[in-house]
Amino acid sequence: MIIRIALAVLFLFLCWLVWRNLGARARFRADQRKAWDEPLREGSAVILSAAPSAWWWLLALAAVAALVGRSLFERMAAGEGVGPTFWHWIIFLGLAGVAARRAVQLSERVTVTWDRIASRNILGPRYALPLKDVTGxxxxxxxxxxxxxxxxxxxxxxxxxxxxxxxxxxxxxxxR
Known part of the structure; x- marks a missing residue:
């Protein structure tokens, strides 16, 4: 039962991430591409985020983790203990860990203004640095x-x- 709930929560979280990052991006994608053809101007801001292809890879990885988790659940429900399913657990937890790490990485948003570069992901702010300190x-x-x-x-x-x-x-x- 706990595994079903965890898989349902993981699935809902991934759906939310895909909706938030792919659906919302479609609205300003053309404007963003135009902004990349122009130089950064004082008073403007550009937001860099993950490419849609990276999100599809995450979705595929999460689907594989869900399939492995489902088969693990079936084995556990059939009465097998942790001992016989040890490697199944290792594979499932490894895939789930990689998918979670990649979700955090892909949630990164880099905001570039005339004088500052700042980044944040779903865990919070990562860095905020002044662009006047760039040396190369x-x-x-x-x-x-x-x-x-x-x-x-x-x-x-x-x-x-x-x-x-x-x-x-x-x-x-x-x-300059």
């Missing part, structure tokens, strides 16, 4: 690294849409 920007085919005074380096996550736009903007600002 590098990027490769997956991600961008932003160096700040004091030795701090910020890596923009590979699933963030707009990370290369931000790297170009900051590189142009540092070059």
């Amino acid at each position: 920007v590098t990027e490769d085919d997956r991600t961008a690294l932003i160096a700040f005074r004091g030795g701090r380096v910020l890596e923009l996550s590979p699933w963030l849409e707009g990370r290369f736009w931000l790297a170009r903007e900051l590189r142009a600002r540092v070059a």
Whole structure:
């Protein structure tokens, strides 16, 4: 019974995340793409968030975890104890843990204003740094690294849409 409730809560949580992040994004997606073609202006703000393809991978991972959890539940309901289902438990808990971690990662929102970059996810704020402290920007085919005074380096996550736009903007600002 507890496993059914946990699976139902996990399913509802994932549905809420997908609705919040994919459904809400559809409204301003075109405006966001236009914003990435323009330079960052004083008084404006741009929000970078996870690409929809990353959310579909999370949904697939959660579905696999739910299937493994369901089969584990069936085995436990049939009377098998924890001993015979030990590896089943390990696989289920591993998949559920990875799915939960990825959900937290994908919930990240990076807000970029003229003078500040700030990030938060469903667990709360992660960082808020002034852009005047940027000393360098590098990027490769997956991600961008932003160096700040004091030795701090910020890596923009590979699933963030707009990370290369931000790297170009900051590189142009540092070059000035």
